[in-house]
Amino acid sequence: MASLPNPPAAQANETPQWRPLLHYTPRRNWMNDPNGPFFYKGVYHLFYQYNPEAPEWGNMSWGHATSTDMLHWHEHDVALPFSETKDIFSGTVVVDKHNTSGLGTTDNPPLVALYTSVFKKNASNAPDVQAQSLAYSNDEGRTWKSYHKDPVLTLSPPSPHFRDPGVFWYEPGDYWVMATVVANAPKVKLYKSTNLTDWTLLSDFGPVGLVQPGIQWEMPSLFPLPLDGNPTQLKWILMLGVNPWGVSGGSGSIYYVGSFDGTTFRPEGLPPEGAGPAAYDWVDHGADHYAAIVFAGLPAARPVTIGWMSNWDYASQVPTAPWKGQMTLPMTMALRTIDGRPQLCLTPDGHYTALVAAHAALSFDGMRLSSERRLLPEPARGQVMDIDIRMHMHGADRAGIFVRATVDGHVGTKIVYDMKKQTLTVDRSRSGQTGFSPRFSHEHSVSVPAPAGEVSLHVIVDRNSVEVLSRNGSVVMTDLVFPPADAERVMTFSENGMTEFSHMKVTLLDRNQE
Missing domain, CATH: 2.60.120.560 (Exo-inulinase; domain 1)
Structure with missing residues (x-):
């Protein structure tokens, strides 16, 4: 099993001994947060923050890989490249199966990417402004077109910290919901849309604990899970990247359990004011799990998550070459009552389980x-x-x-x-x-x-x-x-x-x- 088929022979100063077998890495250069993972027509698509020019952060673009089992990955050309006018930060891809956007047809639904643009000095927008942009694909993710209106959502006044749209279809309301962050506030902002191009504010969430000088919230994911498998006890999970003040230092992935009525997310069972990081619920208690995100379009009821296996404390210094950065193993999520309260439980995806059973x-x-x-x-x-x-x-x-x-x-x-x-x-x-x-x-x-x-x-x-x-x-x-x-x-x-x-x-x- 290899991350990529037939990797080239190692060159001087390269570290093939640390190239993971089970976890995705690009062939070369820098990678951080996963973006817009989805499943469509039997294929898993993974996008990620990528520097196509160097093994260090910068020139942020969307790398792209596909797999039929989330273990054997094929790396493709860059999906959304940086340009002279903007960098491409994190976001989501959804299958617009009802063609609510009008960017495809009902017979050939478009794939729609909502992502953060970071505008540069020579852009028409003010420099360093972060806003939400849209691209779409009519050929199952092979090529992408930018939407004519760019961006589709900007804060007023514009902000250099408004990013990371997580988008899903809210069935009871028959509309799309976007969760974004004002990272340095820190605050989650929820929006709604019927067409993926026009967005109106629903509500704000935060701050709720873990608020220290310099802390940032990033990469929000909002999704439902039945408690103990009971569909009549539906809870909503809000996952967030927290940096710094992770439970094991540096960056980490936290989650809140609560309710969502289509407008407002309300957490429950919060620690007392002033509690430290250990009192909160963490997706992972190690040092190297950040920016957890959920695969869209999965046929199974239980969602699958994947994250960036690194830590902002030292990500740029890890001794791997010619790449830096890798993904966590995809994990299936469930919500179970443990110690008298609901807790998020992760287990390796069934493809991995089958791999182990075959040996x-x-x-x-x-x-x-x-x-x-x-x-x-x-x-x-x-x-x-x-x-x-x-x-x-x-x-x-x-x-x-x-x-x-x-x-x-x-x-x-x-x-x-x-x-x-x-x-x-x-x-x-x-x-x-x-x-x-x-x-x-x-x-x-x-x-x-x-x-x-x-x-x-x-x-x-x-x-x-x-x-x-x-x-x-x-x-x-x-x-x-x-x-x-x-x-x-x-x-x-x-x-x-x-x-x-x-x-x-x-x-x-x-x-x-x-």
Whole structure:
């Protein structure tokens, strides 16, 4: 499995050892936020913030890739390129199946992209103004045309912080809804339209906690989910990128649960005024998950999300070449009652689950460790793997595994449950290269109650990342790592007591993939 078919041989200073197998990356250059992902006629489309000219932020355009399974991606030419008059920031693509815009036909519905234009000094608009623009495609996303009115939505007075339109069809009202942000306010602004080209204000949302000097809200996504699968208990989720003040430092993805009546989003169960980041609900508790967005047009009732796997604290300094930036694994979302309140739960998309099921697994059920480390045998060696674990801690203070570890254990990413603190931690302090930025944080922890000492973990390991899920997916931790090529082992451990790994299944995913 490869991000792109037949990648060229590595050149000097390139880092193929960190090119992910499961996660999308462009062949070269800078990538950040996902934009406008959608599913149409059996094909998944992914757009993203892209610099077509260099592996650093700038010249913002929309890159484009397609897939039939969200695992094998084909990179296309730039969809929406920057120009002398404007850069292209984040946004949404929708399938206008009823041709409400009049930009296609009912037999051949147009694809409509709403995105943020950042106007430059020589544009007809004031320099640095951000406003919402529109482009459309009549050939299933192969080519795009700019709408004659540009922009279609501007704040009054114009703002340099008005961006990131997230658009969806609101069935009860028979109209489109757009969620945008005034990033530095911070504030979410909701608009409505019957034709995607003319927009009127519905309401504002915010600020609601996490308001500190310099904080920004970005990339809003508003969507419904049934609580515990019950369609009569429909809740609405508002996901936002928060930067800085993420729960693990730098940028992160937060969510609010509440209601939406077609005009106003009302959150519920908010922490008390002045609460810190840990009191809020986060899509991911690791350091490298930002700008989460939902795929449009999926036939299934449960939405799928994808995010940018990086952090604004050090994204420009990660040691990958000739690319910088990658996507998270697509995750299916559900809303479940956990600890007496609704929580967003993520699980890997069914295509990934099928991929794992198609590979032979190694089982280490019933393994007992008493105050020791134990290296899994040679057949469990690899750089890309799926690991399913259930631990029973019988007196141990801490237990877990090292992944992408060397035989001597001097290098590895440590995933540890602390019984006394009731916390799950990903420790990447000895994961490989860590010194490229002083802001590359080392440890990320989250509360995971396990009073009986039983902990279940699902760990997805790629060539330069670790994703850990627990508690039915209500806890997710995503972290980049940059290990040496020989760090291919898995090591279990139990500290100050006995731990039984009652279930442990390791599936290697980097063998026989081509």
